Amino acid sequence: MWLFPRHTGEGVMKIRFTKMHGLGNDFVVLDAISQRFVPNPAQARYLADRHFGVGCDQILVVEKATLPGIDFRYRIFNADGGEVEQCGNGARCFVRYVVDHGLTNKREIKVETRSGIIAPRLEDNGEVTVDMGVPRFAPNEIPFISDSDAAVQPLRLGAHDIDISVVSMGNPHAVQVVSDVNTAPVAVEGAMIESHEYFPQRVNAGFMQVVDRHAIRLRVYERGAGETLACGTGACAAVVAGIRRGLLDSPVRVSMRGGALSIAWNGPGQPVLMTGPATNVFEGEIELPEEL
Numbered sequence: 299m300w301l302f303p304r305h306t307g308e309g310v311m312k313i314r315f316t317k318m319h320g321l322g323n324d325f326v327v328l329d330a331i332s333q334r335f336v337p338n339p340a341q342a343r344y345l346a347d348r349h350f351g352v353g354c355d356q357i358l359v360v361e362k363a364t365l366p367g368i369d370f371r372y373r374i375f376n377a378d379g380g381e382v383e384q385c386g387n388g389a390r391c392f393v394r395y396v397v398d399h400g401l402t403n404k405r406e407i408k409v410e411t412r413s414g415i416i417a418p419r420l421e422d423n424g425e426v427t428v429d430m431g432v433p434r435f436a437p438n439e440i441p442f443i444s445d446s447d448a449a450v451q452p453l454r455l456g457a458h459d460i461d462i463s464v465v466s467m468g469n470p471h472a473v474q475v476v477s478d479v480n481t482a483p484v485a486v487e488g489a490m491i492e493s494h495e496y497f498p499q500r501v502n503a504g505f506m507q508v509v510d511r512h513a514i515r516l517r518v519y520e521r522g523a524g525e526t527l528a529c530g531t532g533a534c535a536a537v538v539a540g541i542r543r544g545l546l547d548s549p550v551r552v553s554m555r556g557g558a559l560s561i562a563w564n565g566p567g568q569p570v571l572m573t574g575p576a577t578n579v580f581e582g583e584i585e586l587p588e589e590l
C-alpha cells in the first residue's frame with residue numbers, strides 16, 4: 299500500500315516515523331518503501347531538532363535495494379542534514395526495524411549503504427551482530443591529507459600536536475588515546491578535530507582510554523551531530539586503532555556513556571564484527587512544514 303506523505307493543505311506534510319536508539323545514540327527511522335519520503339537537508343535538520351522536531355542524532359531511511367541479491371538500501375543523515383556513508387548503531391536498529399515491521403522474514407540481511415554492503419544479523423537473544431566490513435587506512439580512502447597510512451600520526455591542533463589514528467569504517471574516524479575519558483577535552487578538541495582542514499569531508503573524533511588489552515572506554519564527538527552517547531563505527535575504529543597500535547587484542551569490550559559494545563577484528567583485510575542492542579522507543583507522526 300502506498301502511503302504518500304499526507305499534504306494536509308495547511309502547508310504541512312504528515313510523516314510517519316519510528317524513534318529508536320542504539321545505546322542512547324538515537325534515530326528517527328523513516329520507511330521510504332511504504333511512505334515515499336526522503337528528507338532534504340533542511341527537512342533532516344527539522345526532524346532531528348530536539349525542540350521543534352522529533353529530535354535525534356541521525357535519521358535512517360529504509361529503501362528497496364538497487365543491487366541484485368541485496369535486501370535493502372540504508373541511507374543515513376546526520377542531525378546537521380548531511381548524508382553520510384555508515385552508521386553502526388543505526389545498522390543494528392535497521393535490522394530490528396525491518397524484522398519488527400514485517401519487511402523481511404530473514405534474521406540476517408544484506409544492506410546496501412553508501413560505503414558498501416553490510417550484513418546485520420538479529421541474534422536469538424535480541425542483540426544484533428553486524429559485519430561492518432574491512433577498515434581502510436589509505437589517506438585517500440578516509441579522506442585525510444597525509445602521505446602516510448601509519449597507525450599513529452601527528453595532527454596540529456591549535457598550538458600543540460596530538461597523536462591520532464585515522465581509520466575509515468566507510469566513514470572517517472580520528473582516534474586518540476587519553477588517560478581518562480571523563481576529563482578528556484571532548485567538546486573543545488572534538489569540534490576542532492571534526493572540522494580540521496586535513497579532513498576534507500570532516501571527521502568523527504574518538505577519545506579512547508585503554509582499560510586493559512580487552513577493554514576500553516570511549517567517547518566520540520561525531521561529525522554532524524556533536525558528542526553522542528555511543529558511536530558504533532567509532533567503537534569499531536577505536537578497536538582497530540588500538541590493535542594497530544599494539545595496545546589491544548580482539549575481542550574488545552567498548553564502554554561508552556550509553557552502554558557497551560563487543561567488537562572483534564582479526565587484522566588487516568579482515569572485517570570488523572560489532573555486537574550490541576537495538577531498542578524501539580515509540581512510533582509517531584510529525585507535521586513537517588512543506589516549505590523547508
Ligand SMILES: N[C@H](CCC[C@H](N)C(=O)O)C(=O)O
Nearest residue numbers: 385386387469520521530531
Ligand atoms: N556521525 C557519523 C554518522 C553516524 C555514525 C554513528 N552514529 C555510528 O553509530 O556509527 C558520520 O558523520 O560519519
